Amino acid sequence: MCGIAGYIGKRQASEFLLDALKKLEYRGYDSSGMAVLSEENTLNCVRSIGRINALEEKLKGMKSNGSIGIAHTRWATHGYPSEANAHPHSDCSGNIFVVHNGIIENYKILKEDLIKNGHKFQSNTDTEVIAHLIEERFKGSLEQTLADVLKCIEGAYALAVISKNDPGKIVVAKKSSPLVICIGKNENFIASDSSAVAGYTDKVIYLDDGELGIVTKDDCKIVSIANNNKVHKECCSVDLDVSEIRKNGYEHFLLKEIFEIPEVVKNSTRGRMILDQGLVKLGGLEVLDQDKLRNINRIIIIACGTASLAGFVGEYMLEEYAGIPVEVELGSEFRYRKPIIDSKTAVIAISQSGETADTIASLLEAKRKGALTLGIVNTVGSTISRETEAGVYNHAGPELSVASTKAFVSQIIVLALFTIYLGRTRDMSLVMGKRIIEEIDKLPCLIEETLKNHEQIKSLAAKYSKYKNFLFLGRKYNYPIAREGALKLKEIAYHIHAEGYAGGEMKHGPIAMIDENFPSVFVVPNDSVYEKMWSNMEEIKARRGKIIAITTKGNKNIEDIADDVIYIPKTLEMLTPVLTTTPLHLFAAYMGMEFGFDIDKPRNLAKSVTVE
Numbered sequence: 001m002c003g004i005a006g007y008i009g010k011r012q013a014s015e016f017l018l019d020a021l022k023k024l025e026y027r028g029y030d031s032s033g034m035a036v037l038s039e040e041n042t043l044n045c046v047r048s049i050g051r052i053n054a055l056e057e058k059l060k061g062m063k064s065n066g067s068i069g070i071a072h073t074r075w076a077t078h079g080y081p082s083e084a085n086a087h088p089h090s091d092c093s094g095n096i097f098v099v100h101n102g103i104i105e106n107y108k109i110l111k112e113d114l115i116k117n118g119h120k121f122q123s124n125t126d127t128e129v130i131a132h133l134i135e136e137r138f139k140g141s142l143e144q145t146l147a148d149v150l151k152c153i154e155g156a157y158a159l160a161v162i163s164k165n166d167p168g169k170i171v172v173a174k175k176s177s178p179l180v181i182c183i184g185k186n187e188n189f190i191a192s193d194s195s196a197v198a199g200y201t202d203k204v205i206y207l208d209d210g211e212l213g214i215v216t217k218d219d220c221k222i223v224s225i226a227n228n229n230k231v232h233k234e235c236c237s238v239d240l241d242v243s244e245i246r247k248n249g250y251e252h253f254l255l256k257e258i259f260e261i262p263e264v265v266k267n268s269t270r271g272r273m274i275l276d277q278g279l280v281k282l283g284g285l286e287v288l289d290q291d292k293l294r295n296i297n298r299i300i301i302i303a304c305g306t307a308s309l310a311g312f313v314g315e316y317m318l319e320e321y322a323g324i325p326v327e328v329e330l331g332s333e334f335r336y337r338k339p340i341i342d343s344k345t346a347v348i349a350i351s352q353s354g355e356t357a358d359t360i361a362s363l364l365e366a367k368r369k370g371a372l373t374l375g376i377v378n379t380v381g382s383t384i385s386r387e388t389e390a391g392v393y394n395h396a397g398p399e400l401s402v403a404s405t406k407a408f409v410s411q412i413i414v415l416a417l418f419t420i421y422l423g424r425t426r427d428m429s430l431v432m433g434k435r436i437i438e439e440i441d442k443l444p445c446l447i448e449e450t451l452k453n454h455e456q457i458k459s460l461a462a463k464y465s466k467y468k469n470f471l472f473l474g475r476k477y478n479y480p481i482a483r484e485g486a487l488k489l490k491e492i493a494y495h496i497h498a499e500g501y502a503g504g505e506m507k508h509g510p511i512a513m514i515d516e517n518f519p520s521v522f523v524v525p526n527d528s529v530y531e532k533m534w535s536n537m538e539e540i541k542a543r544r545g546k547i548i549a550i551t552t553k554g555n556k557n558i559e560d561i562a563d564d565v566i567y568i569p570k571t572l573e574m575l576t577p578v579l580t581t582t583p584l585h586l587f588a589a590y591m592g593m594e595f596g597f598d599i600d601k602p603r604n605l606a607k608s609v610t611v612e
């Protein structure tokens with residue numbers, strides 16, 4: 001949700017900033033901009049509506065020389081997407097420029113006071129108040145002024161500020177929104193996440209809440225905003241592979257990431273399964289007192305969006321095979337409830353980015369109440385990975401497409417591993433542990449087989465793109481997958497409305513809408529609820545509804561009732577979601593392509609939702 005980049009050093013700042021913005025574009029893409037401080041101490045700012053390439057075009061004809069600069073790619077919160085609302089924002093004199101990710105909650109009152117004092121505002125954003133407040137209170141030191149200003153700011157922020165009145169530095173600060181300072185040789189970088197500096201440096205300092213950084217070409221000093229005391233920070237090395245953030249011949253990241261899933265499953269399981277003992281080894285959980293883990297009697301999974309649907313699959317797995325009661329909660333709801341939590345409750349936050357604001361807030365609330373906090377996170381070093389007591393990384397690699405696909409599948413895989421990990425300390429037998437591991441081990445080949453249906457799925461997308469509404473139905477393990485199929489279709493092919501429903505609930509409402517113009521997608525592998533789903537298909541057919549069915553190879557009789565059938569290979573019931581997901585992700589991707597949409601960056605969405 002908004003990407004921030006900054007540079008100070010020996011290069012042309014604008015070159016790094018453009019490159020970084022392109023890597024951060026998944027965080028928001030309705031407008032962008034950059035401000036560069038030249039050697040002659042002049043500040044040049046360029047802003048543009050739309051994608052980063054529009055900014056790039058604009059920069060071609062403009063002065064942007066200088067080796068200090070800040071940049072921003074926006075996902076609008078306050079003020080519609082326009083050039084005036086794009087960051088960086090400045091004060092009245094144009095001497096101070098600010099980029100911001102987050103929300104300043106008390107901006108209205110601050111703005112009113114500033115206007116009374118004669119300040120002239122150019123945008124409708126909350127961010128602009130910061131530039132004017134700095135202007136009003138500036139007494140020679142940018143860092144001291146910013147620290148002073150931040151004491152009257154309520155809300156969330158990751159900020160980077162430059163000023164020609166105190167040049168030679170970028171001042172940054174963080175509260176609730178992510179920000180990293182990346183250390184180079186005679187140059188330093190600022191970014192919302194470290195992927196932006198891939199290819200430049202692998203040394204990263206993670207700023208924590210309440211910290212302010214003064215970044216110069218050769219130095220980086222971190223102080224506490226509250227008392228100005230110096231804070232000692234570790235510089236971490238991160239593994240940033242530039243090749244992973246390229247499309248590698250695919251037209252879209254989304255397709256590349258879907259086709260990467262077999263490899264992702266291998267990476268998520270590598271070195272973690274001990275077949276002959278039916279055991280799972282999760283290094284990230286070894287730091288825990290194992291008795292504490294053995295004693296938990298309840299799990300609450302917290303997540304948002306697609307990650308929450310992986311959580312629902314985990315709920316079925318953990319209850320059936322590890323014998324632990326599980327509840328799945330949306331981050332945005334859990335944080336405002338009065339949850340009953342004790343030290344025997346484990347709270348697992350699932351998040352691709354590790355930065356989703358609602359998931360983090362819920363996690364911190366659970367931590368405060370004494371729960372054991374764990375994470376299933378893809379982004380190494382992210383806030384959730386740092387705030388949890390222990391956790392498991394997905395190892396799915398960077399996911400650039402806004403709609404989550406490979407990370408979703410890897411979340412299910414990690415939940416399956418976690419089920420064995422916990423199950424084997426409880427009632428799960430050696431035989432069952434081995435059986436699940438054997439089946440997980442086969443999944444990469446089975447997903448390859450599923451992906452071979454891509455041409456068929458593409459033609460189904462062409463055939464069905466004329467319909468405006470879809471119902472997705474599933475039961476038990478595939479109920480969350482039906483919801484995921486509907487969510488993906490809405491996200492990526494947003495001319496279509498889709499709902500994901502539990503098969504048994506269909507007759508309690510949605511069936512009223514079914515006719516020949518309202519197709520249903522049935523997620524019906526050959527499992528323990530297949531017969532029940534068959535009855536639901538009959539009910540749809542009786543209303544002349546069209547049916548696309550995803551089922552297990554060999555279920556030929558389904559062709560008698562379904563209009564179109566996509567076959568997947570056979571696997572253990574608890575693992576069927578791994579195979580039923582891929583056709584649904586491809587269906588949504590090809591539907592989006594039918595409409596000519598940018599399927600990597602669908603309208604109005606952002607990959608990392610760092611505001612409430």
Ligand code: G6P
Nearest residue numbers: 304305306307351352353356404
């Ligand atoms: C956004 C993304 C979704 C993602 C959700 C949760 O809405 O567009 O794809 O599922 O955030 O993100 P997280 O990083 O916490 O998994």
